[in-house]
Amino acid sequence: xxxxxxxxxxxxxxxxxxxxxxxxxxxxxxxxxxxxxxxxxxxxxxxxxxxxxxxxxxxxxxxxxxxxxxxxxxxxxxxxxxxxxxxxxxxxxxxxxxxxxxxxxxxxxxxxxxxxxxxxxxxxxxxxxxxxxxxxxxxxxxxxxxxxxxxxxxxxxxxxxxxxxxxxxxxxxxxxxxxxxxxxxxxxxxxxxxxxxxxxxxxxxxxxxxxxxxxxxxxxxxxxxxxxxxxxxxxxxxxxxxxxxxxxxxxxxxxxxxxxxxxxxxxxxxxxxxxxxxxxxxxxxxxxxxxxxxxxxxxxxxxxxxxxxxxxxxxxxxxxxxxxxxxxxxxxxxxxxxxxxxxxxxxxxxxxxxxxxxxxxxxxxxxxxxxxxxxxxxxxxxxxxxxxxxxxxxxxxxxxxxxxxxxxxxxxxxxxxxxxxxxxxxxxxxxxxxxxxxxxxxxxxxxxxxxxxxxxxxxxxxxxxxxxxxxxxxxxxxxxxxxxxxxxxxxxxxxxxxxxxxxx
Amino acid sequence: xxxxxxxxxxxxxxxxxxxxxxxxxxxxxxxxxxxxxxxxxxxxxxxxxxxxxxxxxxxxxxxxxxxxxxxxxxxxxxxxxxxxxxxxxxxxxxxxxxxxxxxxxxxxxxxxxxxxxxxxxxxxxxxxxxxxxxxxxxxxxxxxxxxxxxxxxxxxxxxxxxxxxxxxxxxxxxxxxxxxxxxxxxxxxxxxxxxxxxxxxxxxxxxxxxxxxxxxxxxxxxxxxxxxxxxxxxxxxxxxxxxxxxxxxxxxxxxxxxxxxxxxxxxxxxxxxxxxxxxxxxxxxxxxxxxxxxxxxxxxxxxxxxxxxxxxxxxxxxxxxxxxxx
Amino acid sequence: xxxxxxxxxxxxxxxxxxxxxxxxxxxxxxxxxxxxxxxxxxxxxxxxxxxxxxxxxxxxxxxxxxxxxxxxxxxxxxxxxxxxxxxxxxxxxxxxxxxxxxxxxxxxxxxxxxxxxxxxxxxxxxxxxxxxxxxxxxxxxxxxxxxxxxxxxxxxxxxxxxx
Numbered sequence: 002x003x004x005x006x007x008x009x010x011x012x013x014x015x016x017x018x019x020x021x022x023x024x025x026x027x028x029x030x031x032x033x034x035x036x037x038x039x040x041x042x043x044x045x046x047x048x049x050x051x052x053x054x055x056x057x058x059x060x061x062x063x064x065x066x067x068x069x070x071x072x073x074x075x076x077x078x079x080x081x082x083x084x085x086x087x088x089x090x091x092x093x094x095x096x097x098x099x100x101x102x103x104x105x106x107x108x109x110x111x112x113x114x115x116x117x118x119x120x121x122x123x124x125x126x127x128x129x130x131x132x133x134x135x136x137x138x139x140x141x142x143x144x145x146x147x148x149x150x151x152x153x154x155x156x157x158x159x160x161x162x163x164x165x166x167x168x169x170x171x172x173x174x175x176x177x178x179x180x181x182x183x184x185x186x187x188x189x190x191x192x193x194x195x196x197x198x199x200x201x202x203x204x205x206x207x208x209x210x211x212x213x214x215x216x217x218x219x220x221x222x223x224x225x226x227x228x229x230x231x232x233x234x235x236x237x238x239x240x241x242x243x244x245x246x247x248x249x250x251x252x253x254x255x256x257x258x259x260x261x262x263x264x265x266x267x268x269x270x271x272x273x274x275x276x277x278x279x280x281x282x283x284x285x286x287x288x289x290x291x292x293x294x295x296x297x298x299x300x301x302x303x304x305x306x307x308x309x310x311x312x313x314x315x316x317x318x319x320x321x322x323x324x325x326x327x328x329x330x331x332x333x334x335x336x337x338x339x340x341x342x343x344x345x346x347x348x349x350x351x352x353x354x355x356x357x358x359x360x361x362x363x364x365x366x367x368x369x370x371x372x373x374x375x376x377x378x379x380x381x382x383x384x385x386x387x388x389x390x391x392x393x394x395x396x397x398x399x400x401x402x403x404x405x406x407x408x409x410x411x412x413x414x415x416x417x418x419x420x421x422x423x424x425x426x427x428x429x430x431x432x433x434x435x436x437x438x439x440x441x442x443x444x445x446x447x448x449x450x451x452x453x454x455x456x457x458x459x460x461x462x463x464x465x466x467x468x469x470x471x472x473x474x475x476x477x478x479x480x481x482x483x484x485x486x487x488x489x490x491x492x493x494x495x496x497x498x499x500x501x502x503x504x505x
Numbered sequence: 506x507x508x509x510x511x512x513x514x515x516x517x518x519x520x521x522x523x524x525x526x527x528x529x530x531x532x533x534x535x536x537x538x539x540x541x542x543x544x545x546x547x548x549x550x551x552x553x554x555x556x557x558x559x560x561x562x563x564x565x566x567x568x569x570x571x572x573x574x575x576x577x578x579x580x581x582x583x584x585x586x587x588x589x590x591x592x593x594x595x596x597x598x599x600x601x602x603x604x605x606x607x608x609x610x611x612x613x614x615x616x617x618x619x620x621x622x623x624x625x626x627x628x629x630x631x632x633x634x635x636x637x638x639x640x641x642x643x644x645x646x647x648x649x650x651x652x653x654x655x656x657x658x659x660x661x662x663x664x665x666x667x668x669x670x671x672x673x674x675x676x677x678x679x680x681x682x683x684x685x686x687x688x689x690x691x692x693x694x695x696x697x698x699x700x701x702x703x704x705x706x707x708x709x710x711x712x713x714x715x716x717x718x719x720x721x722x723x724x725x726x727x728x729x730x731x732x733x734x735x736x737x738x739x740x741x742x743x744x745x746x747x748x749x750x751x752x753x754x755x756x757x758x759x760x761x762x763x764x765x766x767x768x769x770x771x772x773x774x775x776x777x778x779x780x781x782x783x784x785x786x787x788x789x790x791x792x793x794x795x796x797x798x799x800x801x802x803x804x805x806x807x808x809x810x811x812x813x814x815x816x817x818x819x820x821x822x823x824x825x826x827x828x829x830x831x
Numbered sequence: 832x833x834x835x836x837x838x839x840x841x842x843x844x845x846x847x848x849x850x851x852x853x854x855x856x857x858x859x860x861x862x863x864x865x866x867x868x869x870x871x872x873x874x875x876x877x878x879x880x881x882x883x884x885x886x887x888x889x890x891x892x893x894x895x896x897x898x899x900x901x902x903x904x905x906x907x908x909x910x911x912x913x914x915x916x917x918x919x920x921x922x923x924x925x926x927x928x929x930x931x932x933x934x935x936x937x938x939x940x941x942x943x944x945x946x947x948x949x950x951x952x953x954x955x956x957x958x959x960x961x962x963x964x965x966x967x968x969x970x971x972x973x974x975x976x977x978x979x980x981x982x983x984x985x986x987x988x989x990x991x992x993x994x
Contacts, residue, residue: 041978142703142722146689169890176884177853180860183877186576188690190610190664191873193864199583202576202611217928224920224955271699325718326699348721392955393962397970399928399951400944403935404978407986411544411574413936420932424925431910432846450876451692457875458689459705461656571985690872 003132007355014060014360015367021061028065029368029375032072036088037079037383039212039401042408043089046073054338064364066338071368074314075119075376078307082111083229083386084398086216090208090444091310094278096215097437098295098302105298106235108387112380113246118257118304120373121250122311125261126268127366130319134358135351137316138323141269146455147466147473149270153449155480156276156441159283162292163438170434178439181205182446188454200414209406209419210443214436216402217423220395222430229394230387238384243377249300256285256301257308264309268316271326272448277316279441281309287483318365322358323351532592532776533566540596542581542603544574548714549761552627552802553597559793563783577665578603579611586615590768592776601760602667605820609827610665617820621765623781625812626788627803629758631671631729632713632739636704637722644727644745647708651685659687661697661706667756668711670822671729673829675710675742678751683829712758714801729755754822757815761803781809839899843909847895854888857881923954939989945971 035046046069054062077088082099095115102111130137160175184194185204195201223229230236250257260281267273267280285305286295295302321332351358386394406415426436460466467474539553550572557568573581578598588594598604600622607613633644641647651658662669676685689706691697694715701709702722713734716723725739732741743752763784770777787793788804797804807815861881864874913921927950934943948967957963979986 142699145700145703145705167891167894169887169894173850173853173884173887173891176880176887177857179880180857180877180884184860186611187873188664188692189868189870189872191864191868192611193867193873193877194860199576199579199611202579221921221924224917224924271696324699324702325721326695326702392952392957393966395924395955396948396951400931400947400970401974403928403931404940404944404975404986407935407940408978411572412580413932414575416932416935420929423928427921427925428849432849433909447692453876454872455689455691457872458687459659461659461687 004355004359008131008359008363010356011359011363014356015363017060021058021064024057024061024065025068025368025371026375028068029072029372030379032069032074033076033079033376033379034072036073036076037379039080039084039086039088039216039398039405042405043073051338060360062338063360066335067361067364068368068371070314070318070335071123071365071372072375074123074311075116075307075372078115078119078303078310079112079380079383082115082303083108083383084216084394085219086212086398086402090211090275091278091313092306093211093215093437093440093444094282094306094310095303097282097306098297098299100219101296101298102300102303103229103387104231106230106232107242107246107298108230108384109237109239109242110246110249110300111303112384113243113248114250114300114303115307116243116373116376116380117247117250118260118307119311120369120376121257122261122264122308122313123315123369123372124366125258125308126265126312126315126319127362127369129265130315130322130362131359131366134319134323134362135348137269137319138348138351141271141320141324143472144270145470146452146459147470148476149272149448150452150456151473151476151480152267152270152273152276152280153445153452155476156279156283156445157449158480158484159279159441160438162283162286163296163435163441167433170432171438174429174434174436175438175442178442178444179446179449180442181210181439182207182443183450185447188451200412204447205443206406206410206415206418207443208409209402209415210422211440212402212406213419213422214426214429214440214443217399217419218426218430218436220399221423221427223391224395226391228387228389228391236387238381238387240377240381243380243384246300247377250304253301253304255288256304259284259288260305260308261312264312265316267309268313269320270316271320274310274313274317276444277313278306278310279444281305284483287486315365318361322361323348325350531565532773532779533564535593536567536569537564537592538594539568539570540581540585540594541570541572542574542578542584542596542598544572548802549597549599551800552761555793555796555800555802556597556787559790559796560783560787563786564780576611577606579607579613582607582613582615585764586619586766588766590766590772592765592769592773592780595780596764597761598764599759600762600764601757601816601819602665602823604764605816605823606665608820609823617817619767621767621770621777621809622812622816623763623765623784623809624805625757625760625762625807625815626805627759627761628805629712629714629760630734631668631710631756631758632716632725633708633710633727633729633742634701634716634723634725635708636701636706637724638704639707639724641708641726642724644740644742645748647726648679648745648749651681652679655681655685656687658708659689659706661689661691661700661709663694663697663711664690664692666694666711667758667819668709670826670829671753671756672710673826674753674822675746677826677829678746678753679749680751714759729753729758731755756819756822760812760815760819762812841897841899843895843897846909847892850888850891850895854885854892857884857888920955924951927951927954936987940986941971941975942989944975 031046031050035041035043050069057065077092078095078099079088081087081092081095082103085096085100087093087096099111099115102108160172163171184201186192186202192202228236263281263284264277267277282302282305285301286292289295289301317332320326321336403416403419406419407413409415410418429436429439539556541550541553543549550570553570557570561567573584575581581596582604585594585596604617604620608616635641635647641650660672662672673683676683691700694711697709698715698719700706702719716725725737727742727745728734728739729742746752765777785806788806794804861877864877867873927947931943931947945967948970949963952963952966975986975988979988
């Protein structure tokens with residue numbers, strides 16, 4: 002399945018001169034910076050970089066874009082861990098265990114874990130792509146609204162596990178989030194819940210709402226404290242501990258691999274990359290013998306979320322290359338940049354310019370190694386955030402978040418959403434409602450409704466439509482099986498224990 | 506940088522206004538802003554940035570591009586109307602279909618008369634396409650299949666778009682009820698194209714530029730024009746419909762044009778003329794022509810009158826079919 | 832927390848109010864959507880989920896009420912009491928954030944952020960004069976003006992020509 006002539010041509014192209022490779026480090030740094038600082042957005046990176054691209058030669062542009070991409074994939078995890086502010090929706094899963102670890106003084110390990118998992122995830126997916134880019138693309142096309150609906154349902158089951166101590170509150174929080182996600186103009190042009198405001202026609206801006214719910218609510222809680230990490234002895238940045246964290250990721254090979262494979266698959270589905278981290282998190286939690294540890298600072302949580310996040314971005318890249326269709330913000334950026342140099346993607350492109358496709362994949366593979374090093378240096382510096390007094394950090398982060406939400410929503414709806422949800426988030430936490438359940442609902446609301454609607458429309462109202470969608474049925478079966486599995490396991494353990502008792 | 510310009514410009518304006526009466530100065534006295542009511546990186550945005558690069562030499566002032574996306578152009582259009590109508594703010598947008606759609610579907614507070622449409626520079630047309638793996642090779646075959654199997658064949662529609670309206674118009678003209686096909690509505694043209702490429706729906710009527718992106722996966726069966734398109738086998742739709750004693754109105758697809766609030770032309774007709782001539786000069790500039798060509802953007806000169814006629818005619822047709830959208 | 836209605840019933844009033852608020856929004860939203868269009872296609876997700884939410888609300892609301900025996904003491908609040916002074920700090924931070932967001936479009940985000948930083952620093956206990964004098968303007972100048980060059984949609988600013 003690997004076209005060796007094209008592969009060697011690509012290798013030849015990439016190694017033809019070393020000068021274009023000088024853009025690797027700036028590229029990765031820009032990618033990291035833009036996504037690690039709350040308030041900066043991908044479109045800002047675009048604003049910096051797009052004007053430069055036409056002036057670079059093809060190889061440079063290619064390396065630069067893939068470097069930026071690699072950096073941005075990992076960058077979002079950094080504020081998620083240190084500040085409970087996910088750099089994007091894709092880092093939400095990382096906050097669940099990342100921030101508790103940071104608060105416990107294990108920020109070095111947490112960052113190391115995330116970096117290692119991210120690099121591994123990217124490695125796996127790009128290796129897969131080397132052999133399977135074409136078939137992956139063809140497979141991706143077969144996934145339509147019914148399959149995406151099952152994916153969303155899978156994501157929603159996470160709400161059940163995030164419930165905290167009170168089931169009804171958790172489910173209510175999730176339902177609330179789900180409904181909030183549907184505010185705005187529907188796919189049929191009907192405005193719901195907009196109070197007649199134009200600003201709400203596009204719905205509630207999701208990332209500002211999430212940042213408000215997570216970050217601001219947490220940060221409000223911290224106003225009584227001096228530092229993120231209370232213990233002075235823990236409040237240090239130590240390279241050795243970062244390295245330890247990186248090594249630790251490999252102590253959970255099952256979680257690592259499952260996350261990477263899962264993420265690769267989900268990333269192929271348009272829009273899947275945003276929720277891959279959540280799905281991986283919920284799978285890891287379900288498969289674990291001690292699921293209650295997740296959410297308290299369990300390294301497996303970070304590993305699961307980050308490896309899937311990283312590999313899902315690679316999956317998006319696969320769809321971009323194989324189909325020529327971008328599936329989200331970052332790949333849209335890449336497409337614009339690529340098209341300036343006549344890389345358009347698509348099956349005819351894959352046929353006629355396989356060497357360029359391989360060049361993109363190989364370049365991305367090389368970036369993984371560089372990311373490990375540059376990322377390490379970056380998180381070393383970023384780690385010093387824990388040394389900043391909270392009374393300076395909190396207003397700084399919140400102001401940046403306010404500006405960033407303006408940038409994301411393109412208007413004042415962003416900052417207003419942030420403030421409103423900051424208050425709601427704090428109140429919810431106070432009354433023991435799991436904010437993360439609302440976040441999951443919010444993230445999935447729009448797509449779940451859209452895919453449910455479209456599945457209904459495609460079926461013409463007939464239930465037996467689902468029988469014409471074998472992939473969706475298979476996914477449903479797998480989902481049901483994975484949900485029942487823990488009960489079967491404990492059931493068998495119980496009956497085995499019973500047998501033991503009876504035998505005596 | 507701009508702040509310094511602002512201060513220097515302000516000081517200069519002040520100084521020169523002491524020397525000459527203000528109205529004797531030529532417009533533009535300060536930089537212009539092109540507002541694009543869509544996201545950075547989109548087609549309108551990239552076209553605007555092209556103008557920002559090449560048009561200043563004819564205007565004598567720099568141009569900056571500002572994006573104000575939201576609600577299918579509604580947010581940016583509202584913003585344009587809130588700015589003073591002095592010619593320093595101009596909008597570049599696919600006025601058709603978005604301004605009529607804003608008015609008819611999103612209850613925008615403006616009317617067509619509030620705008621001056623300068624020139625339909627880059628127009629797209631509508632085309633009927635099917636995924637390659639579907640059996641129909643002509644539009645007539647598809648139409649017969651729909652009539653023979655009411656409620657079975659599915660179509661993807663970007664809600665409220667020209668393609669959607671044309672789909673409804675086509676069904677109506679054939680005497681078919683809207684539910685003769687399964688209408689699957691998408692949130693945006695990109696998602697719909699992906700679904701179409703994957704064969705998730707049976708046919709689609711949509712923008713030709715969009716169809717071009719997925720040309721490897723689809724087959725055009727008819728074009729919504731009164732002539733054939735060079736290099737394509739697809740016949741004009743009304744030719745196909747003749748044997749069925751039906752016809753559909755031919756709506757223009759994406760029509761990109763500069764848009765001013767009407768008050769600008771009314772209050773400052775000379776300044777408006779100046780803008781138009783600088784605009785035309787830019788269109789004739791060889792470097793700009795190359796820019797347009799490289800980016801596959803149109804550079805037609807149609808003129809304000811014809812452009813306004815186009816948009817009004819399209820608006821009236823859309824109004825007729827608006828209720829079918831419910 | 833105390834409410835007598837024939838028998839002694841402890842009511843967790845704050846929680847009850849919050850839960851009712853959420854349920855109230857859900858009910859309104861469902862009604863608004865139905866009012867905009869009562870087709871299946873519009874309501875396919877909203878109605879079932881709203882129904883589930885309302886049912887859940889009844890469970891939650893029920894948990895706010897606890898019958899206690901005549902002689903028993905009132906149960907303590909299920910929430911940890913806030914440390915003294917923290918409640919004020921939290922409320923103040925929220926108020927300042929809301930003020931920032933409201934003031935931003937009115938006076939420009941540069942001015943609003945400046946005052947926000949200053950107010951937050953002082954409110955949270957910063958007393959070192961150099962910090963109070965230097966950090967807010969530094970933040971405003973560096974961050975806001977840098978951001979504004981990068982943003983394609985300009986921030987409303989006091990010292991700026993766009994927005």
